Amino acid sequence: MHCWKTLNVQKQYGHDRIFIFSILFVFAVFSLVYISLNAFRHEPISDNLFSLFVLVLVLTYPIHKLIHFIPIARYRKNIRFSVERKAGILPVLNMQIREPIVKFRYMVSLVSPFIVINSIFIIGAISFPSFRHYFTFLLAYHSGLCLIDLLYAKHLFKTPKQALIEETEKGFQILIPYTKASTDLSA
Known part of the structure; x- marks a missing residue:
């Protein structure tokens, strides 16, 4: 095996730029989906169940991480979990795989939270039109969380x-078997 490329989206784009892209993505998703839903649904919105909305909002991030883990669960002995604090208060859950993993499985792990959770929020917004504003906000928030995963998936x-x-300290290393064909690919 040899390293075909090292990929570090955080370093390539910068933390601030990714954060700004993520905020813009949140606003774009919210605007597009909310306007689209309101074009077809005319039921009044309800502010009931606000505490349930807050609970789902808080649980969205841990559930997102859990869904990342499910496709790579067979590697659980080689996964290191850690929690670090951003800005002193926000806990960030980290998962690092200590052995190489097949590209397809890794890409499934990257995009599955986006597909699963966002589908649930879209179905919820359509099924419960009185709470479409809650579901739209949750969809937009989760889409913003997924932006970095989508950037990695795009590159992979x-x-x-x-x-x-x-995964290494430098970022993601893309390893390919050393053969004549792989020598031609890297040229």
Whole structure:
């Protein structure tokens, strides 16, 4: 195996730029979905169940991380979990895989929270139109959380099919078997 490329989206785009993209993505998703839903639904909105909305909002991030874990659960012995605090108060859950993983499985792990959770929020907004504003906000918030995952998936999509992904301190290393064909790919 040899390293085809090292990928670190945080370093490539910068933390501040990713944060701004994420905020813009949140506003764009909220605006687009809320306007679309209101074009077809004319029921009045309700502020009942606000405490349930706050609970789901708080649980969205841990559930997001859990769904990341499910496709790679078979590697659980080689996954290191840690919690660090951002800005002194916000807990950030980290998962680091200590062995190379197949590209397809890693990409499924990256995009599955986006597909699963956002589908639930969209179905909720359509099924319960009185609470469409809650579901739209949750959808937008979660889409903002998923932005960095989508950036990684975009870059990994362009890598060779037989690639393995390994997490290191420098970022993600894309490993490919050393063969004549892989020598041609890196040239």
